[in-house]
Amino acid sequence: MAEHNEHAGHEHGAPTGFIRKYIFSLDHKVIGLQYYFLALASVFIGMLLSLLMRIHLIWPTAHIPLMGEIKPEMYLTLLTMHGTFMVFFVLTTAPQSGFGNYFLPIQIGAPDMAFPVLNMLSFWTTFVAFLVMIAAFFVEGGAPLHGWTGYAPLSAIPSAGPGETLGADLWIISIAIFCIASLMGALNFITTILDLRCKGMSLMRMPLTCWAWFITAILGLLAFGVLLSAGILLLADRNLGTSFFVPGGLVVNGTQIQHKGGSPLLWQHLFWFFGHPEVYIAILPGMGVASQLLSTFSRKPIFGYKAMVYAIVGIGVLGFFVWGHHMFMSGMSPYSAFAFSLMTMAIGVPSAIKTFNWLGTIWRGRVQFDSPMLFAVGFVSLFVSGGLSGPFLAQPLLDIYLHDTFFVVAHFHLIMGVAAIFGIFAATYYWFPKMFGRMMNEPMAQAHFWLTLIGTYAIFMPMHYEGMAARPRRYSQLTEVAWLQHLMPVEKFVTYAAFITIAAQFIFVFNLFWSMFKGQRATDNPWHSTTLEWTTATPPVHDNFGCKTPVVYHGPYEYSVPGAPNDYVMQTDPTPHGGHVPKEDKPLEAE
Amino acid sequence: MADAVVHHPSEAGAFEPPFLGAYSKKIGMWLFLLSDSLTFGALLFAYSYGRIATTNWPTPFGQHSIINASVMTACLLSSSVTMVLAVLAAGRHDRPWARNWLIATMIFGTAFIVLHAWEWNGLRAEGMTLSIFPAIPHAEATEMGKQASAVPQFAGTFFALTGMHMLHVTIGVIYLGVLAFGRKWLPVMALAAIGTFFIPAWSTFHWLTYPIIGAIVVIGIILWLKPKQYDAPDIEVGGLYWHFVDLVWMFIFPLVYLMSTRIT
Ligand code: HEM
Ligand SMILES: [Cu+2]
Numbered sequence: 001m002a003e004h005n006e007h008a009g010h011e012h013g014a015p016t017g018f019i020r021k022y023i024f025s026l027d028h029k030v031i032g033l034q035y036y037f038l039a040l041a042s043v044f045i046g047m048l049l050s051l052l053m054r055i056h057l058i059w060p061t062a063h064i065p066l067m068g069e070i071k072p073e074m075y076l077t078l079l080t081m082h083g084t085f086m087v088f089f090v091l092t093t094a095p096q097s098g099f100g101n102y103f104l105p106i107q108i109g110a111p112d113m114a115f116p117v118l119n120m121l122s123f124w125t126t127f128v129a130f131l132v133m134i135a136a137f138f139v140e141g142g143a144p145l146h147g148w149t150g151y152a153p154l155s156a157i158p159s160a161g162p163g164e165t166l167g168a169d170l171w172i173i174s175i176a177i178f179c180i181a182s183l184m185g186a187l188n189f190i191t192t193i194l195d196l197r198c199k200g201m202s203l204m205r206m207p208l209t210c211w212a213w214f215i216t217a218i219l220g221l222l223a224f225g226v227l228l229s230a231g232i233l234l235l236a237d238r239n240l241g242t243s244f245f246v247p248g249g250l251v252v253n254g255t256q257i258q259h260k261g262g263s264p265l266l267w268q269h270l271f272w273f274f275g276h277p278e279v280y281i282a283i284l285p286g287m288g289v290a291s292q293l294l295s296t297f298s299r300k301p302i303f304g305y306k307a308m309v310y311a312i313v314g315i316g317v318l319g320f321f322v323w324g325h326h327m328f329m330s331g332m333s334p335y336s337a338f339a340f341s342l343m344t345m346a347i348g349v350p351s352a353i354k355t356f357n358w359l360g361t362i363w364r365g366r367v368q369f370d371s372p373m374l375f376a377v378g379f380v381s382l383f384v385s386g387g388l389s390g391p392f393l394a395q396p397l398l399d400i401y402l403h404d405t406f407f408v409v410a411h412f413h414l415i416m417g418v419a420a421i422f423g424i425f426a427a428t429y430y431w432f433p434k435m436f437g438r439m440m441n442e443p444m445a446q447a448h449f450w451l452t453l454i455g456t457y458a459i460f461m462p463m464h465y466e467g468m469a470a471r472p473r474r475y476s477q478l479t480e481v482a483w484l485q486h487l488m489p490v491e492k493f494v495t496y497a498a499f500i501t502i503a504a505q506f507i508f509v510f511n512l513f514w515s516m517f518k519g520q521r522a523t524d525n526p527w528h529s530t531t532l533e534w535t536t537a538t539p540p541v542h543d544n545f546g547c548k549t550p551v552v553y554h555g556p557y558e559y560s561v562p563g564a565p566n567d568y569v570m571q572t573d574p575t576p577h578g579g580h581v582p583k584e585d586k587p588l589e590a591e
Numbered sequence: 592m593a594d595a596v597v598h599h600p601s602e603a604g605a606f607e608p609p610f611l612g613a614y615s616k617k618i619g620m621w622l623f624l625l626s627d628s629l630t631f632g633a634l635l636f637a638y639s640y641g642r643i644a645t646t647n648w649p650t651p652f653g654q655h656s657i658i659n660a661s662v663m664t665a666c667l668l669s670s671s672v673t674m675v676l677a678v679l680a681a682g683r684h685d686r687p688w689a690r691n692w693l694i695a696t697m698i699f700g701t702a703f704i705v706l707h708a709w710e711w712n713g714l715r716a717e718g719m720t721l722s723i724f725p726a727i728p729h730a731e732a733t734e735m736g737k738q739a740s741a742v743p744q745f746a747g748t749f750f751a752l753t754g755m756h757m758l759h760v761t762i763g764v765i766y767l768g769v770l771a772f773g774r775k776w777l778p779v780m781a782l783a784a785i786g787t788f789f790i791p792a793w794s795t796f797h798w799l800t801y802p803i804i805g806a807i808v809v810i811g812i813i814l815w816l817k818p819k820q821y822d823a824p825d826i827e828v829g830g831l832y833w834h835f836v837d838l839v840w841m842f843i844f845p846l847v848y849l850m851s852t853r854i855t
Contacts, residue, residue, distance in 0.1 A: 026816065110606075114615040117816050121809075187622040194610035194618055201607060225626040229633035233751060241722030242747030244637055258722075260743050266640050270633055549605035 024124075026116035027542060031123050032102030033435070038123075038130060039094035039424075040509075042085045045134075047502055049082040054495040058488070060477045075476035076145030077163050081137070083148030084171070087282065088178055089130060091420045095285035096220070097126070097185050099427050100213040102435065104189065106533040107207050109198025109550045111543040114191040118184050125181035132174035136167045144168035147474065149275065150175075152245030152267040153252075156237040156259075160252050169238060172231050179228040182220050189217035198532075200552030204309070205571070207531045207556040208302065211309050212288025215316040216281050222320070223277040230270035237262070265330055272323035279416050280319045283383070284312060286423020287354060290376045293426055294358050295557040296529045297373035298365025299567050302557045304357045311350035311357075318347040328396045329403045337396040344394035351387055355380065366560075370527070371445035375426035378453050379419055385457075386415025389464065404474070407467025410460050418456045425452075425508070432512075433526050437538045438519030444511040448504055455501030462490045528568050531556050535572050620828045624835045627759075631839050634752050635846065641744040649745050650851045651719070651738040656710070660848045663706045667760075667837045670699030678830045681823040689826060693771040696833065700764040707757050708795040711750075714739075715795075719746050725793040735853075745851075752843055758802060759836045765806045770821045770829045774814055780807050 015021050025031060055062055056070040056078075063069060070078070101119065105112055113119045136143040144163045146155035150172070158165045193214045197206070206214075236242045243259035245267045250257040295302040302308060324332065324340030358380050367373070389411040393399050402408060425448075432440050466487055471478065478484050478491075525534040532552070536544055550572050558569040610618060642648050677692030714720070716727045718736025732740075739745055768776040784803040790796045 024816070115619060117813055118619075120816070121812070183623070183626050187619050187626070190622055191615050191618045195606070195613075195615045197607040199605055199607060221622055221626045222629055225629035226633040229630045229637070232755070233634070233637055236721075236747065236751055239723055240747070240750070241743070242751065243743050244641065244747060261641075261645055262744065263640065263644055266637055269640075270637070273633075551605075 024120055026112070026120050028101050028105050028113045028116070028119060029435075029540060029544075031119050032098050032100070034123050035093050035101060035126070036098035038127065039090050039098055042089035042093070042130070043421075046082050046085040046090060047505065049078045049085070051498065051502055053078050053082065054498045056476060057478070058492050058495045060479050070476075072476040073145055073162050074142075076147075076161075076474065077143045077167075079474060080145055080147050080163075080171075081133075081143050084133065084175075086417065087148055087278070088175070089126075089133070091282035091416065092178075092182065092220075092278070093126065094424045095289070095420060095427070096189075096213060096216050096281065097123070097182075099209075099289070099424075099431065100189060100216075100285060101185075103431065103533055104210055104213050105192060105196065106536060106540060106544050107210050107531050108193065108196065108201050109532050109545070109552060110192060110196035111545065111549070113188050114196055115188050118188050122181045122184035122188065125177060125184065129174045129177035129181060132170050132177060136170040136174070139166040139170065141165045141167050144171045146171075149271055150234070150267070151271075152234065152237070152262075152264045153247065153250060153257075156234060156245045156267075157250075157252055157257060158238060159255065159257075169235065172235050172238075176228055176231040176235070179224040179231065182224045183228075186217040186220035186224070189213055190221065193217075198549050198552060201571075204306070205552060205555050207288075208291040208305070208308055208312075209285070209288035211312050212284045212286075212291075215312050216284045219277040219281050219284075219316055219319065223274040223281070226270055227274035230267065230274070233270075234267070265327075268327050268330060269323070272326045273320075275326065276323045277319045279412070280315060282416050282420045283423075284315070286379055286420045286426075287312070287383075289423050289427045289430070290358060290379045291354075291361075292529075292531070292556075293372050293376035293430055294361045294380075295559065296527055297368045297370060297376070298362050299368070299559045300361055300365040300557075301555075301559055302357070303360030303363075304353075305555065305557065307353055308357055311353045314350035315347060318343060318350070322347055325394055325399070328399045334396070341394050341396055345391055348387070348391055348394075351383075351390075355384055355387070370429075371440070371442060371449060372426050372430035372527070374446070374449045375422050375429060378449065379422040379426060381453075382414050382419040382422055382456070385461075386411055386413070386419060390415070401470075402467060404472060405467035406463040406471045406473055409473055410463035410467060413460050413463070414456075418460065422452075425449075428512070430527065431533075432515065433522030434533055434536075434538055434540070436516050436519075437522055438515050438517075439522050439526065440515040440519060441511050444507055448507045448511065451504035451507070452501060455497055455504060458497035459494050459501060462494055466490055528566075530554070530558055530568050530570050532571055535570060614824060616824060616828045617831070620831045624831065627835070628839075631755070631842075634748075634755060635842065638748040638752060638846065641748055645742055645744055647742065648851075649738045649742055650853055651735045651745075652848060652852050653735060656714075657848060657852060659706060659710050660844060663703050663710075664840065664844050666699045666703040666706070667840050670696045670703070671834055671837045673699065674830050674833045678823075678827050681826040684823065689823075690771045693767050693826070697764050697767050697771070700760055700767070700833075704757060704760055704764070704799070707753065707760075708799070711753075711795040719749075721746055721750060727793050749847055752847055756836070756839055756843055759839070761799060761802050762806065763833050763836050765803070765810070766832065767829055769810055769814075770826055773821065774818070777807060777811065777814075780810075 015025065022030060025034075052064065052067075052070060053075065055064070056075055061069055067074075101113070141162045141164070144155065144167045145161055146164065146168065154160050154164065155168055155172075158168070193206075193210065197203075233242070233244045237244050237246060237259070241258075243262035245264055246257060246259035246262045247264060248260040248262075250259065291302055291308060322340060322344045324336060325344045328337050328340075362377075389407065393402060393408065393411060429440055429445055432438070469484075469487060471484055471487055479488065522538055524536070524538050527534075532550055533540070535550060537546065551574075552571045553574055554569050554571045556571060558564075560567045561569050609615070613621075673692050673695040677689050677696060680688035680692055712727065714736070715724055716730035718730070718732030719739035765780065768779065772779070780803055784800050784807065787796055787799045787803065
C-alpha cells in the first residue's frame with residue numbers, strides 16, 4: 001500500500017523554477033497542454049500541405065511563393081507529410097495524449113498520472129519525433145513520397161525516388177520514436193486507471209471519456225509495438241542490406257535491385273495490424289467526448305451507459321481482427337477476404353449501438369446548443385456520414401473497384417479525419433474554462449462551427465462521387481487526363497471549399513488565444529456538469545484536489561434526477577438526491 | 592494559487608483497491624512486457640513469413656554454433672535463478688544479499704552478451720553477414736557462411752531477432768545495475784562505454800557503446816528528476832523484465848538455432 005500511494009505524486013510539492021514548471025514539468029496538466037499545442041502546430045503544418053495539394057490539383061502550373069511550381073513527386077511528398085502529421089501528430093496526439101493527460105487523472109480523482117516521470121519522457125520523446133519529422137523536409141531530396149502507409153517496396157528502396165533517400169530514413173526513425181513515446185504514454189494511462197481511482201470511482205462509474213481513453217491506451221499498447229518492429233525491419237532493409245519487404249528481381253528506374261526474396265505483403269500485414277487499431281485510437285477519444293457532451297447538454301443521463309462501455313470494448317477487440325480489409329486488392333485468398341469482410345461488418349454493430357445511444361440521449365432532452373454541444377452533434381453527424389460508406393468498402397467485390405479511388409479518401413476523412421477533429425474542437429470549447437479559467441467567445445465559436453461543418457461536407461461529400469467516377473487516389477496532374485475532364489468542376493468546387501474551411505480555422509485560433517487573456521471569467525462549473533474536474537479550482541491546483549482525495553457517490557451522468565432539487569447531481573455529492581450544490585454556482589441556476 | 596497545500600500527504604486508503612492488488616510499477620511493467628511481446632511477436636512473424644515463403648531456407652549451423660548457443664542458454668537460465676534469489680532476498684529486507692544476487696545475475700547476463708557478440712563476430716568472419724556490416728580483417732568465407740548467405744533473408748532475420756534480443760539483455764544488465772548501485776552505477780557505465788569504444792570499429796563489441804551512452808542519458812534524467820533508493824518492489828519489477836527477456840530467448844533458441852541446424 002505504501003508503494004501505491006507513493007506514486008500518487010504528493011511527495012514532491014509544486015515545482016517552482018520555470019524549467020521544472022513549464023518545460024520539464026511532471027504535472028500531467030502541463031504535459032497535456034504541451035501535447036495540445038504540439039498538435040496545434042502540427043495541424044497547421046498538415047493544413048498548409050493540404051492547401052498546396054488542393055491548389056496543385058486545379059492549377060498544376062501555379063507558382064507558389066518560395067516553392068515554385070509543384071512537381072508531381074513534390075505532390076506525393078505533400079501527401080505523405082500531410083497524412084503523417086495529421087494521423088500521428090494530430091489525431092493520435094491531441095485527443096488522447098492531450099486531453100487524456102489533462103483530464104483523465106482529474107476525472108478519476110487522482111492527483112497525477114501513475115508515472116509522472118515517464119509521462120514527461122513520453123512527451124519529450126514525441127517532441128523529438130516531431131523534430132525529426134520536420135527535418136525530413138530539409139534534407140537533400142526532401143521528404144519521402146511513400147504515403148502515410150509507407151508501402152514497400154517504394155519505402156524500402158532509396159533509389160526509388162527523390163525523398164526516398166535520407167528523407168525516408170528520417171520519416172521511419174521519427175515514426176519509430178513516436179511508437180516508443182506512444183507506448184510509454186499508453187502504459188501510463190492504463191496503470192493510472194487501474195490503480196489510481198479515488199474511493200467510490202468504480203470502473204462502471206467512470207465517465208465515458210475515461211473508458212474511451214482506457215481502451216484507446218490498450219489499443220495503443222498492442223498496436224504501436226508492432227509498428228515499431230515493422231519500422232525497424234524497414235530501416236534494416238534500407239540500410240543493413242536485409243530484404244524483408246523487397247521482392248527479388250525488382251527493377252527500379254532501370255536498375256535491378258540487389259535485394260532477394262522478401263515480400264511487400266509482409267509490410268502490409270504488419271502495417272495494417274497497427275493501422276486499423278490506429279484509426280480507432282484516433283476516433284475513440286472523440287466518441288468519449290461526444291458521449292459526455294451529449295449527455296451534459298441534453299441534461300439527460302447517457303442512454304445505455306453499460307451498452308456504451310461494452311460497445312467501446314467490442315470495437316477495441318474487433319479492431320484487431322479486421323486489418324485485412326485494407327488488403328482486398330493484394331491478391332489475398334477469397335476465403336480470407338470473406339473472413340475479413342465479415343469481421344469488418346461485425347464492427348459496424350458496436351458502432352451503430354453507439355450512434356443510436358447518442359440519438360437516444362438527445363431524444364426529448366432539454367438540448368442546449370452551446371458551442372461544445374454543436375461540435376459534439378457535428379461529430380455524430382460526420383461519424384454517421386463517414387461510417388455509412390464503411391460497409392460498402394467492406395465488400396471485397398465493391399472494394400476492388402473503389403480501393404485507391406477518392407471514395408476511400410472521402411470515407412476516411414469524414415469518419416476519422418474530420419470527425420476526430422470535431423471531437424477535439426468539442427473538447428476544447430468544453431474544457432477551455434477549466435484549463436484557462438476563462439470562457440471562449442461564443443459568437444466566434446458559433447461562426448467557426450457553421451463554417452467548418454458546411455465546409456467539410458462541401459469538401460468531402462463530392463469526393464464520393466469522384467471516387468465512383470474512378471478518380472484515382474494519390475495522383476497529381478489529372479487536369480490533363482481526358483476521361484476525368486468532366487470532374488474538373490467538382491475538383492474546383494472542392495478546392496474553393498477548402499479555402500473557406502481553412503480560413504475559418506483562423507477564427508478558432510484567434511478565439512483560443514484571445515479568450516485565454518480577454519475571455520469572460522469562468523466559474524468552477526460553467527456547464528453544470530457532474531464529473532470530478534468541475535469540483536476543482538479553476539484552473540486546478542498542482543495536485544488537482546488540493547491534497548484531499550475526493551470520494552465519489554454517483555455515476556457520471558446523473559442529470560434531471562427525479563426528486564433532486566437541481567437538474568444535475570455531482571459525482572461527489574454525498575446525498576442520495578443531490579441536495580448539495582456548491583455555493584458559487586447557485587446564481588446561474590435561473591436558466 | 593494554492594499550490595503550497597500540496598505538501599500534505601493524502602489520507603491513506605483514499606483510493607479504490609488497486610488492480611489485482613498490484614502496485615503501479617508492477618502493472619506498468621506487465622503492460623510494457625505485453626507490448627514488448629508484440630514487438631518480438633512481429634519480428635518472429637516476419638521470420639516465419641520469410642521462412643515459409645522461401646523454399647530453400649538454409650540450415651547451416653553446425654555443432655560449434657549449437658554448443659555456443661546452448662552455453663548462452665545455460666547462462667540465461669542460471670541468471671533467472673539468481674534473479675529469483677535476489678527478489679527473495681530483497682523481500683526479506685536482506686539488502687546485501689539482494690545486491691549480491693543482482694550482481695550474480697548481471698555477471699551471467701554479461702557472459703551471455705559477450706558470448707553472443709563473440710558469436711556474431713565469428714559468423715560475420717565466416718561470411719554470414721549483412722552488406723552494411725564492416726568487413727572483418729583477414730576473414731575468409733567458409734562453407735557455412737556460403738550456405739547461410741544463399742538466402743539473404745536468413746542473415747537478415749537472424750541478426751534482427753538476436754540483435755533486438757541482445758539489446759534487451761544489455762538494457763537489462765544496465766537496469767539491474769541501477770537497482771543494485773543507484774547513482775554510483777553511472778560512472779561504471781561511463782567506463783564501460785569508453786572501454787567498448789576503443790574496441791576496433793569492425794567488432795560487434797564496439798557497437799555496445801551506443802546503447803550504453805543512450806542509457807546513461809536516460810538514467811541520468813530519471814535519477815535527476817526522481818532520486819531515490821531502490822527497494823524490494825523495484826527489484827521485483829526488475830525481475831519481471833529479466834525473466835521476460837529470458838523467456839524470449841527460449842523462443843529464439845529453438846526457432847533460430849535448433850531449427851537451422853545442419854543435419855548430417
Ligand atoms: C462501420 C465501420 C467501418 C467500416 C466497415 C470500414 C471499412 C473500411 C474499409 C473496407 C476500408 C478499406 C478501403 C480501401 O482501402 O479500399 C477502410 C479504409 C479506411 N478506414 Fe474505415 N471502416 C469503418 C470505420 C472506420 C473508422 C471508425 C475509421 C477511423 C476512425 C476508419 C478509418 C479508415 C481509414 C483511415 C481508411 C483508409 C486508410 C488508407 O488506405 O489510407 N474507418 N475502411
Ligand atoms: Cu481498417
